[in-house]
Amino acid sequence: MTTSNPHPLPSDPDPSLxxxxxxxxxxxPVVTPFRSDLSPDPARFARHCSWLLAHGCSGLAVFxxxxxxxxxxxxxxxxxxxxxTSAGVAPGRLLPGTGCCALPDTVALTAHAxxxxxxxxxxxxxxxxxxxxxxxxxxxxxxxxxxxxxxxxRIYLYNIPQVAQVAITGSLLERLLKAYPGTVxxxxxxSGDWENTRAMLAFAPDGFQVFxxxxxxxxxxxxxxxxxxxxxxxxxxxGPIDQVYRLFQDPGAPALQAGIDRIRAILQRHGPLxxxxxxxxxxxxxDSAWRTVRPPHVEMGLDETNRLIGELEAEGFxxxxx
Amino acid sequence: MTTSNPHPLPSDPDPSLxxxxxxxxxxxPVVTPFRSDLSPDPARFARHCSWLLAHGCSGLAVFxxxxxxxxxxxxxxxxxxxxxTSAGVAPGRLLPGTGCCALPDTVALTAHAxxxxxxxxxxxxxxxxxxxxxxxxxxxxxxxxxxxxxxxxRIYLYNIPQVAQVAITGSLLERLLKAYPGTVxxxxxxSGDWENTRAMLAFAPDGFQVFxxxxxxxxxxxxxxxxxxxxxxxxxxxGPIDQVYRLFQDPGAPALQAGIDRIRAILQRHGPLxxxxxxxxxxxxxDSAWRTVRPPHVEMGLDETNRLIGELEAEGFxxxxx
Numbered sequence: 216m217t218t219s220n221p222h223p224l225p226s227d228p229d230p231s232l233x234x235x236x237x238x239x240x241x242x243x244p245v246v247t248p249f250r251s252d253l254s255p256d257p258a259r260f261a262r263h264c265s266w267l268l269a270h271g272c273s274g275l276a277v278f279x280x281x282x283x284x285x286x287x288x289x290x291x292x293x294x295x296x297x298x299x300t301s302a303g304v305a306p307g308r309l310l311p312g313t314g315c316c317a318l319p320d321t322v323a324l325t326a327h328a329x330x331x332x333x334x335x336x337x338x339x340x341x342x343x344x345x346x347x348x349x350x351x352x353x354x355x356x357x358x359x360x361x362x363x364x365x366x367x368x369r370i371y372l373y374n375i376p377q378v379a380q381v382a383i384t385g386s387l388l389e390r391l392l393k394a395y396p397g398t399v400x401x402x403x404x405x406s407g408d409w410e411n412t413r414a415m416l417a418f419a420p421d422g423f424q425v426f427x428x429x430x431x432x433x434x435x436x437x438x439x440x441x442x443x444x445x446x447x448x449x450x451x452x453x454g455p456i457d458q459v460y461r462l463f464q465d466p467g468a469p470a471l472q473a474g475i476d477r478i479r480a481i482l483q484r485h486g487p488l489x490x491x492x493x494x495x496x497x498x499x500x501x502d503s504a505w506r507t508v509r510p511p512h513v514e515m516g517l518d519e520t521n522r523l524i525g526e527l528e529a530e531g532f533x534x535x536x537x
Numbered sequence: 538m539t540t541s542n543p544h545p546l547p548s549d550p551d552p553s554l555x556x557x558x559x560x561x562x563x564x565x566p567v568v569t570p571f572r573s574d575l576s577p578d579p580a581r582f583a584r585h586c587s588w589l590l591a592h593g594c595s596g597l598a599v600f601x602x603x604x605x606x607x608x609x610x611x612x613x614x615x616x617x618x619x620x621x622t623s624a625g626v627a628p629g630r631l632l633p634g635t636g637c638c639a640l641p642d643t644v645a646l647t648a649h650a651x652x653x654x655x656x657x658x659x660x661x662x663x664x665x666x667x668x669x670x671x672x673x674x675x676x677x678x679x680x681x682x683x684x685x686x687x688x689x690x691r692i693y694l695y696n697i698p699q700v701a702q703v704a705i706t707g708s709l710l711e712r713l714l715k716a717y718p719g720t721v722x723x724x725x726x727x728s729g730d731w732e733n734t735r736a737m738l739a740f741a742p743d744g745f746q747v748f749x750x751x752x753x754x755x756x757x758x759x760x761x762x763x764x765x766x767x768x769x770x771x772x773x774x775x776g777p778i779d780q781v782y783r784l785f786q787d788p789g790a791p792a793l794q795a796g797i798d799r800i801r802a803i804l805q806r807h808g809p810l811x812x813x814x815x816x817x818x819x820x821x822x823x824d825s826a827w828r829t830v831r832p833p834h835v836e837m838g839l840d841e842t843n844r845l846i847g848e849l850e851a852e853g854f855x856x857x858x859x
Contacts, residue, residue, distance in 0.1 A: 253640065253680070280666075285639065285666065286666075288641040288645075316638070318575065344607065344608075347834075351832050351833035351834055354832035355832040380702055511666055
């Protein structure tokens with residue numbers, strides 16, 4: 216256990232490979248489609264990914280919380296990611312979630328993503344053991360970075376304390392950035408606490424990318440130097456969210472932000488969010504297979520779905536081209 | 538998704554195989570040894586398992602919380618379990634933990650344990666997504682039982698809400714027992730709340746086995762019809778805990794319980810428990826490799842270890858034959 220004193224990274228396995236460009240803007244934690252036997256459906260997944268990229272998303276944070284990633288096995292994630300690149304999704308658009316409870320799983324997923332040329336990875340801390348110390352979390356991330364040993368790797372730390380119950384604190388962030396300045400590239404703050412995001416923005420060194428975890432904070436984030444959002448809502452409402460991103464310095468930006476806030480509020484009122492998003496997608500794509508979730512989630516009932524769709528349509532919501 | 542109406546189990550792949558006997562008494566969630574490169578060490582693991590079975594444990598709940606099981610990958614768990622049976626540990630003594638976040642992982646581990654002839658499995662609920670509904674948790678366990686499809690399978694539900702953050706409620710238990718009476722065999726209550734355990738004991742139908750998750754509640758549990766404990770402390774203090782189990786109707790039982798309580802209190806005072814147990818084991822076995830933990834855990838420092846050992850020895854603690 217020498218990980219508290221990080222040593223230089225092993226040399227890049229193929230240093231001639233370029234490092235992918237940095238993503239900014241609106242990223243979707245893409246919902247994962249399941250067949251009726253609950254197996255993942257790579258073709259339907261690739262189709263939704265292509266639609267998202269064509270309708271406002273600059274990137275895809277596949278295997279996020281909203282993706283039911285933590286209900287997927289490691290082999291399922293590897294296969295789905297390869298399916299996407301085989302289907303023509305550019306790896307430079309991908310920011311897959313790779314943080315698991317077990318170090319070997321996180322290493323396998325992260326190394327695979329780096330090898331494929333993904334823009335980066337979004338990494339949860341190991342989340343089973345609560346009250347993990349800062350030293351223990353530092354060692355966790357440090358071990359992953361050392362073992363992956365790929366200088367192309369960019370890690371975005373994923374702070375979602377209300378779910379993971381293990382937070383990415385400012386002092387942990389500071390320590391990791393100091394040890395791995397080229398690798399620790401940014402953070403997704405899903406704390407839902409703007410003051411927490413603001414503290415991260417205030418601290419962020421040049422080039423460090425702060426994404427918020429909900430479109431509700433997008434305009435504020437951009438105004439304070441953040442680079443975008445990685446948000447569940449982008450699965451169904453990518454265009455209007457992207458408008459806020461593109462026009463954030465425009466006088467009309469607050470009205471655009473208010474518009475996406477209203478849609479988000481409707482989705483949340485009919486939550487839980489994952490079955491709600493899948494129900495909306497099923498309705499507008501006329502593809503009921505999208506309703507399926509893996510337990511412990513439960514698909515949204517039809518009455519509830521009808522109420523949700525009714526409220527969305529009353530706001531003028533649509534999903535063009537789906 | 539038809540899992541809310543469970544259908545009959547597929548027939549046993551080999552119905553001629555006998556069902557293992559039920560375990561009672563003291564079970565250890567065996568600590569997992571790691572080499573200096575953090576890989577699991579099957580030989581050291583098998584040696585500790587044999588010592589435990591020879592010194593008071595009636596069974597081994599390998600891959601529990603204390604085992605750092607959630608820091609192990611699925612292939613690592615499969616290999617360690619097979620290593621144990623190859624080393625001569627009787628499968629009928631084993632109650633491996635198999636509950637993961639992802640359904641395919643839980644199914645793979647559970648099917649493997651049943652196939653090996655293990656006495657049962659100890660199953661966490663899927664623990665990443667918080668606020669899972671009772672229906673969603675019912676479906677999770679139901680899917681595992683249906684997919685494993687082995688009538689020899691016995692599941693012990695693992696309630697540890699302060700860590701998993703997802704609880705096994707009484708009504709969930711009742712529903713699962715009604716749907717799968719031969720398969721849902723018992724519970725391990727690690728809530729640390731005696732009133733919760735007492736409610737489970739009051740509800741338990743004939744033959745349903747209630748284990749407590751700490752030796753602190755062993756005597757109370759036995760007096761109310763429980764069958765034993767599955768406790769971290771059994772890794773280092775199996776003999777005296779087993780004495781409480783064997784002599785619980787003896788007038789001297791409360792004094793024996795007070796003795797094991799004092800040892801447990803010392804261990805907890807020097808917590809976190811996992812590095813503390815490993816430090817104690819390293820000291821008494823004169824094998825410093827035991828100190829190693831996987832992040833996010835951090836091994837106990839030597840000064841702290843010396844204080845811990847000093848307090849234990851002042852209580853007359855020893856680990857005979859280790």
